[in-house]
Amino acid sequence: MTNERKPKKPREQYRLRTRLIHGSFATGRWDYDHHVVPPQSSSATYRLSSVHRGAQGFIEFATPESRRAPIYIYDRLDEPSRGMLEENLAVAEGGEVAVTFATGMAAVSGALGILTASGDQIVAHQVLYGCTHSLMTSWLPRYKIHTDFCDLCNPETLASVVTKQCRVVYFETPVNPTMELIDLQAVRRVVDRLNTGRADEERIRIVVDNTFSTPYCQRPLEHGVDLVVHSLTKDIGGFGTEMGGAVIGANEYFNLLMLYRKDFGGVLSPKNAWPILVYGLPTLATRMVNQQKSAMQVAEFLQRQAKVARVLYPGLPNFPQRELARRQMTTPDGAFAPGCMLYFELKGRDGTGNSAAEAAERFVDYVAEKSYTVTLAVSLGQIKTLIENPFSMTHAAIPDEEKIRCGLQPGGIRLSLGLEDWHDIIADLEDALEVV
Numbered sequence: 133m134t135n136e137r138k139p140k141k142p143r144e145q146y147r148l149r150t151r152l153i154h155g156s157f158a159t160g161r162w163d164y165d166h167h168v169v170p171p172q173s174s175s176a177t178y179r180l181s182s183v184h185r186g187a188q189g190f191i192e193f194a195t196p197e198s199r200r201a202p203i204y205i206y207d208r209l210d211e212p213s214r215g216m217l218e219e220n221l222a223v224a225e226g227g228e229v230a231v232t233f234a235t236g237m238a239a240v241s242g243a244l245g246i247l248t249a250s251g252d253q254i255v256a257h258q259v260l261y262g263c264t265h266s267l268m269t270s271w272l273p274r275y276k277i278h279t280d281f282c283d284l285c286n287p288e289t290l291a292s293v294v295t296k297q298c299r300v301v302y303f304e305t306p307v308n309p310t311m312e313l314i315d316l317q318a319v320r321r322v323v324d325r326l327n328t329g330r331a332d333e334e335r336i337r338i339v340v341d342n343t344f345s346t347p348y349c350q351r352p353l354e355h356g357v358d359l360v361v362h363s364l365t366k367d368i369g370g371f372g373t374e375m376g377g378a379v380i381g382a383n384e385y386f387n388l389l390m391l392y393r394k395d396f397g398g399v400l401s402p403k404n405a406w407p408i409l410v411y412g413l414p415t416l417a418t419r420m421v422n423q424q425k426s427a428m429q430v431a432e433f434l435q436r437q438a439k440v441a442r443v444l445y446p447g448l449p450n451f452p453q454r455e456l457a458r459r460q461m462t463t464p465d466g467a468f469a470p471g472c473m474l475y476f477e478l479k480g481r482d483g484t485g486n487s488a489a490e491a492a493e494r495f496v497d498y499v500a501e502k503s504y505t506v507t508l509a510v511s512l513g514q515i516k517t518l519i520e521n522p523f524s525m526t527h528a529a530i531p532d533e534e535k536i537r538c539g540l541q542p543g544g545i546r547l548s549l550g551l552e553d554w555h556d557i558i559a560d561l562e563d564a565l566e567v568v
C-alpha cells in the first residue's frame with residue numbers, strides 16, 4: 133500500500149454522507165487507490181501462487197484474520213467488489229461487519245439460518261413482509277423451527293410468548309405496510325430480562341429488517357438490536373436495477389454468516405454489488421432527504437382530502453406514535469427522519485370496508501392508467517414513485533382475517549415516494565381522487 137492516501141483526519145471523523153461516497157480504496161483486501169471509481173471485478177476463480185497459499189486460504193476463510201487480508205480463492209467464498217460494499221454497509225449501519233447476499237430474502241434466511249436450529253422458536257411481529265412471513269410459516273417448520281407471532285407494538289407481550297427454546301425475536305419498524313412503529317429500546321429491555329440466566333448459546337437475539345427506514349433514517353444497532361437485515365433492492369440500491377441483501381452486526385456473527393453463505397450459495401454477484409457500491413449507497417442520503425420532503429408534502433395533501441379516511445406517515449404531527457418516531461427515526465446527525473413510505477385509506481361510499489376497498493381499487497387503477505408520475509408496482513425505495521395495494525399484493529401470503537385483525541385493510545394503499553417534483557405527484561393523485 134505504498135501510495136495510499138493519508139487524509140489528515142481519520143475517515144471515521146467524517147460524516148456518513150461523505151464516507152458513503154468515498155469508502156476506503158486501499159486496504160489489505162484490495163488496492164484501488166489510483167481509481168476514482170472502484171473497478172468491477174469479474175473473476176469466478178483466483179490464481180494461487182502455491183499449494184501452500186491455497187491451503188492457507190481455506191484455513192483462513194471466514195475467520196477474523198481473513199478480513200484484514202483474505203486469500204481470494206473463489207467468488208462464492210469472498211470477492212473484493214462485494215467486500216468494498218460490505219465495508220460501506222457496515223459503516224452505514226454502525227455495525228462491525230456486513231455480509232451481503234443475493235437478495236433481501238437470502239439475507240433474512242441467512243440471519244435466521246445462523247441463529248436457529250431444529251427445535252428452536254422464533255417470535256415475530258404479527259405483520260411482516262409477505263415472503264418473510266411465508267419463510268417462517270411454510271419452510272422453516274420443515275426443519276422444526278417454529279414461529280409464534282405476537283404484537284410487538286406492546287413489547288411486554290413477548291414475556292408470555294417466548295419459550296425456553298426461543299432464539300430470535302424478529303420484526304420490521306416501521307411495520308410494512310401499516311407504518312406502526314416498534315420501540316427498539318423497549319424490546320431490548322424485555323429481551324435482556326428474558327435472557328437473564330441463559331447460557332450464551334441459548335440467548336435470544338433481536339433481528340430487525342431495516343429496509344423501510346434505511347440506515348440514513350434509523351440505525352437499529354445503536355438502539356441495542358443484535359442483527360440488522362436489508363433488502364438492498366430497495367432504497368439502498370435506489371434505482372431499481374439490482375437485487376441484493378445484507379446482514380449487519382457484530383464481529384461474532386461474521387464466521388457463521390460467511391460459512392452459511394458459502395454453503396447455501398446465495399452470494400451477491402460482484403456485477404450487482406458494483407452499482408449498489410457506486411450509485412446506490414453514495415446517493416442514499418441525497419435521495420432520502422428529497423424523497424422524505426415529498427413524502428411530507430404528499431402526506432399533508434392527502435390528510436386535507438375529504439375522500440381520505442386516514443394517512444399514516446411518521447412525519448405528520450398527528451402520527452399516533454409521534455414521540456417514538458422522533459426518538460428512533462433520526463439521521464446520523466440527529467435530525468428527525470421519518471422516511472419516504474406512507475400508507476393511507478380512502479373512505480367508502482357507505483362507510484363499510486368493502487366500499488372502501490372498491491374506492492381504493494378504482495383509485496389505484498386510475499393512477500395505473502392515467503398518472504405519469506405514480507407507477508403501480510410492488511417494491512419500494514426507487515427514484516420513481518410507486519403505489520400498490522398491500523392487502524391483495526405484497527401481503528397476499530398472510531390470511532385475510534389475520535390482516536384485518538392487525539389493521540391492514542383491504543382498501544389500504546401504500547406509496548413509496550420517489551424523486552419526481554412533488555407538485556406533479558400531488559396533481560396526479562388529485563386527478564385520481566376525483567374519480568372515486
Ligand SMILES: *Cc1c(COP(=O)(O)O)cnc(C)c1O
Pocket residue numbers: 235236237238261263264304308341343344362363364365366375376377511
Ligand atoms: C423487499 C423486501 C424484502 C425482500 O427483499 P428482496 O430483495 O426482494 O429479496 C424483505 N423485507 C422488506 C421489508 C422488503 O421490503
